Amino acid sequence: MEKSIETIWKEGFLNKNELLAPKVNDLYNKKSIHIIEKFENMFRMNIWGIVVVSTVLLVLGIFNGALIAGLIMWVMFLYVAYTAHHELKALEKVDKGQSSYLFLKSFKAWIDNSIDRYGKMYRVVYPVFVLTFYIGMWFSDSFADVRQQVGNSSDMVFGLHLHITLFVIAVATLLSIFSKAIHRLDVKSLYGGIINKLDIALAEMEELRG
Amino acid sequence: MSSDFYTTSILPYAGIIIKICRAYTDTQEDFEDYYQEVCLQIWKSRNSFQGKSEWSTWVYRLSLNVSMTLQKKKKKVNHDVSINDLPAELIEDSEQHSDDSLKQLYVAIKQLSEIDRGVILLYLEEKTYQEIADITGSNPNNIGVRIKRIKERLKKLLDGKIN
Numbered sequence: 423m424e425k426s427i428e429t430i431w432k433e434g435f436l437n438k439n440e441l442l443a444p445k446v447n448d449l450y451n452k453k454s455i456h457i458i459e460k461f462e463n464m465f466r467m468n469i470w471g472i473v474v475v476s477t478v479l480l481v482l483g484i485f486n487g488a489l490i491a492g493l494i495m496w497v498m499f500l501y502v503a504y505t506a507h508h509e510l511k512a513l514e515k516v517d518k519g520q521s522s523y524l525f526l527k528s529f530k531a532w533i534d535n536s537i538d539r540y541g542k543m544y545r546v547v548y549p550v551f552v553l554t555f556y557i558g559m560w561f562s563d564s565f566a567d568v569r570q571q572v573g574n575s576s577d578m579v580f581g582l583h584l585h586i587t588l589f590v591i592a593v594a595t596l597l598s599i600f601s602k603a604i605h606r607l608d609v610k611s612l613y614g615g616i617i618n619k620l621d622i623a624l625a626e627m628e629e630l631r632g
Numbered sequence: 633m634s635s636d637f638y639t640t641s642i643l644p645y646a647g648i649i650i651k652i653c654r655a656y657t658d659t660q661e662d663f664e665d666y667y668q669e670v671c672l673q674i675w676k677s678r679n680s681f682q683g684k685s686e687w688s689t690w691v692y693r694l695s696l697n698v699s700m701t702l703q704k705k706k707k708k709v710n711h712d713v714s715i716n717d718l719p720a721e722l723i724e725d726s727e728q729h730s731d732d733s734l735k736q737l738y739v740a741i742k743q744l745s746e747i748d749r750g751v752i753l754l755y756l757e758e759k760t761y762q763e764i765a766d767i768t769g770s771n772p773n774n775i776g777v778r779i780k781r782i783k784e785r786l787k788k789l790l791d792g793k794i795n
Contacts, residue, residue, distance in 0.1 A: 427737055427786055431756040434734025435647070518677045518697050519690050522750060523769025525697045623700060626747040630770035630778060 464612070465510045472503040483558060491558020498550060505543065509536050523627040530620050537609055541602030548601050549594035556590045557582070641678070642671050645691045648757065652692070655741050655749050656699040666702055670695045685766065692759075693767050696750045740789035744782060751775065752782045 425433075476499030483492020509532075516528050559565055560582060569581075577584040597604065610617070642649070653666040674694055681690050741749055747768070754764045761779075765772035 425733060427783060427790070428756065430733040430737045434737070435651075517680050518673055518694055519680050521693060521767060521769030522696050522700065522747075525693075526700075529701070623746055626745060627768065627770060630747065630751075630768065630774050
């Protein structure tokens with residue numbers, strides 16, 4: 423190599439054509455999306471998804487004689503959506519003008535905090551959803567025939583079939599215990615690539631910081 | 633974004649943004665997307681600029697942060713390949729530069745990790761170790777060693793091409 427990289431750099435940019443700025447127009451319609459905006463958009467869609475699904479469940483509950491179960495799930499999921507909305511607001515506040523290390527760190531911290539908070543919330547949400555869904559379905563008009571068929575069995579507790587109820591409680595308990603792990607897996611499947619990239623960049627920055 | 637803001641607060645620093653965006657993209661289309669995205673983020677984040685650093689330093693930070701985190705579908709390039717092994721799209725991209733040496737230097741810089749790319753770009757822009765450390769959020773004592781390593785790697789990559 424004859425020239426130093428410093429010389430190549432300096433001489434290369436003596437040609438003004440190298441520094442011609444592209445035209446900036448129609449910015450908001452450009453397909454290029456910043457990673458945080460991508461997160462924001464996905465989050466926004468998730469929030470709307472939660473609202474829509476919970477409303478559908480409420481409507482189904484109303485038409486199937488399971489109004490209370492439908493209402494419980496609707497209120498619970500609206501709370502989840504409300505929490506997600508707050509998470510989104512916190513993400514919008516991440517300062518992109520701070521140092522690269524702090525910026526990446528803030529972003530990673532937001533992801534970790536979010537996983538942690540959701541994991542805790544799902545500890546309650548998962549079992550309540552499973553139990554409410556089961557009890558709501560069991561006492562709904564659609565299950566009237568099933569109730570009648572097993573109604574004479576001695577294995578009944580408060581109008582519920584004992585073995586099925588025990589099984590559902592076990593599932594709900596397991597979901598509650600492993601809520602964080604399940605949520606982490608869920609996040610990994612959605613954002614795994616981005617999180618890995620962030621981890622690698624942060625590890626390098628840590629090394630540079632010494 | 634108002635054209636006034638672009639003309640007074642972004643355009644004078646377009647050179648910085650262009651150099652950074654070039655180092656993080658493989659095609660002209662990606663480059664233009666990154667450039668526009670950086671401009672957009674500068675405009676959107678303008679109120680968070682507190683004047684604690686120079687505006688140019690802040691533009692550097694933002695350009696690096698945005699470029700490092702932009703998600704693009706691109707082919708995975710093995711960091712240890714020689715320039716001769718580069719995929720066609722990278723070579724094609726480098727045709728954008730009129731200077732052959734600069735073209736090769738850019739191709740070599742693209743072989744570096746995202747962080748190393750940022751560090752060497754700041755070094756080539758004659759930023760001090762302290763400024764590089766401030767922008768990247770690292771320790772100035774480690775910057776010198778890192779730059780030495782990066783330069784050695786770039787030299788090897790460039791020599792590979794010439795030989």
